[in-house]
Amino acid sequence: MHILFHASQEEIYGLWMIEELASHGYRLSPGTLYPMLHKMVEDGYLTVRSERDGRTTRKLYAATEKGRQGLALARERVRIFVREERDA
Ligand SMILES: [Zn+2]
Known part of the structure; x- marks a missing residue:
């Protein structure tokens, strides 16, 4: 979910995402993140493309149209949920 958000803003790669999530207080290991990205x-x-960076090959992920729509839908759900909480 949060991964999709960032992937819709710009291309992301695994290590960057791990550091990004850590800045939010989520600790995710590559062994957890990569299968999620793959799925x-x-x-x-998401789409994935490989980019050679010197000796290493980095995989860059970007949200597809479906990913963006899924994100919009998830946001709508969160908004409704928050509203319900407030009105309860
Ligand atoms: Zn973030």
């Missing part, structure tokens, strides 16, 4: 690519929410 999101399989489900059509």
Whole structure:
């Protein structure tokens, strides 16, 4: 979810995402993150491309149209949820 948000803003890569999530207080290991990213690519929410950076190859992820729509939907749900909480 938060991954999708950032992937819709710009291309992201695994290590950056781990550091980003850490800044929010979420600790995620590569062993957890990469399967998640892989699953999101399989489900059509993200695209992935490889970019050679000197000796290493980095995988860059970006949100697809489906990913953006999923994000908008999730946001709408959160908004409704927050409203319900407030009105309760
Ligand atoms: Zn973030």
